Amino acid sequence: MKNEELLLLIGDGEFAEIAYEYFTYDSPYRVVAFAVEKEYLVKETLYGLPVIPFEEIDQWYSPEQYKAFVAINSTKLNRLRTRLYNEVKNKGYKVVSYISSKAFVWRNVKVGENTFIFENNVLQHHVEVGNNVIMWSGNHVGHRSIIKDNSFITSHVVIAGRSEIGESCFLGINSTINDMIKVGKDCFISSGAVVNKNTKEGYIYSGNPAKSMAITSYRYYEIEAE
Numbered sequence: 769m770k771n772e773e774l775l776l777l778i779g780d781g782e783f784a785e786i787a788y789e790y791f792t793y794d795s796p797y798r799v800v801a802f803a804v805e806k807e808y809l810v811k812e813t814l815y816g817l818p819v820i821p822f823e824e825i826d827q828w829y830s831p832e833q834y835k836a837f838v839a840i841n842s843t844k845l846n847r848l849r850t851r852l853y854n855e856v857k858n859k860g861y862k863v864v865s866y867i868s869s870k871a872f873v874w875r876n877v878k879v880g881e882n883t884f885i886f887e888n889n890v891l892q893h894h895v896e897v898g899n900n901v902i903m904w905s906g907n908h909v910g911h912r913s914i915i916k917d918n919s920f921i922t923s924h925v926v927i928a929g930r931s932e933i934g935e936s937c938f939l940g941i942n943s944t945i946n947d948m949i950k951v952g953k954d955c956f957i958s959s960g961a962v963v964n965k966n967t968k969e970g971y972i973y974s975g976n977p978a979k980s981m982a983i984t985s986y987r988y989y990e991i992e993a994e
């Protein structure tokens with residue numbers, strides 16, 4: 769695949785390195801630089817490319833010529849990635865998504881922007897995935913399910929048909945969301961949990977059947993409810 773469109777990656781951590789690999793070897797984009805906030809700037813280069821201050825990206829790379837992808841993990845229940853996603857858009861950049869050539873995405877699936885879909889995800893008939901969503905490898909999303917903006921779906925998660933995952937959730941490895949279930953926004957679903965009832969916003973759920981833990985996700989992550 770020819771890498772013709774020029775891309776800035778926001779972030780220089782492990783996920784940014786993975787995004788660099790995937791965009792380089794499995795997309796039409798060519799990564800030209802990494803950007804991090806000044807306070808966190810320690811590397812000068814990464815993969816032979818410049819690492820520049822995020823605050824100054826538009827002085828170096830104009831939003832007319834370059835696109836962006838915010839490659840930040842689930843830090844602070846996705847709040848950091850969401851803030852940088854909004855900031856890069858406010859600077860005028862078009863943000864792009866990556867869908868692995870090895871993912872199964874049915875023809876009528878909708879995928880938003882700044883969304884990253886790894887290999888072996890299965891997205892069935894009429895699934896909708898919002899903006900700024902990370903889907904690590906090997907998840908199954910059943911027909912007509914919706915994953916709202918800013919969520920992080922780890923690996924080998926099963927979301928059965930007609931379910932809805934609220935904004936900014938974290939679904940731990942091997943968790944199961946039964947069909948027609950609504951997961952409230954800002955929920956943290958622990959690894960291996962089996963969710964068979966709708967969940968309340970901002971709670972942590974564990975076990976089979978999943979029960980809410982005493983502590984909220986807001987307290988666990990020391991973040992504000994929005």
Ligand SMILES: CC(=O)SCCNC(=O)CCNC(=O)[C@H](O)C(C)(C)COP(=O)(O)OP(=O)(O)OC[C@H]1O[C@@H](n2cnc3c(N)ncnc32)[C@H](O)[C@@H]1OP(=O)(O)O
Nearest residue numbers: 904905922923939940941942957958959960961972974975
């Ligand atoms: C793509 C990637 O690789 S992204 C990374 C993916 N990683 C994951 O999905 C892991 C997500 N993490 C989890 O699910 C963790 O188990 C958490 C966050 C729920 C809990 O972790 P900790 O805060 O370290 O809790 P800790 O291990 O101290 O356990 C606290 C209690 O919860 C229980 N508990 C912890 N995890 C779970 C779980 N997954 N299911 C059920 N019970 C659990 C423990 O048994 C313990 O109970 P006790 O107090 O009666 O002994």
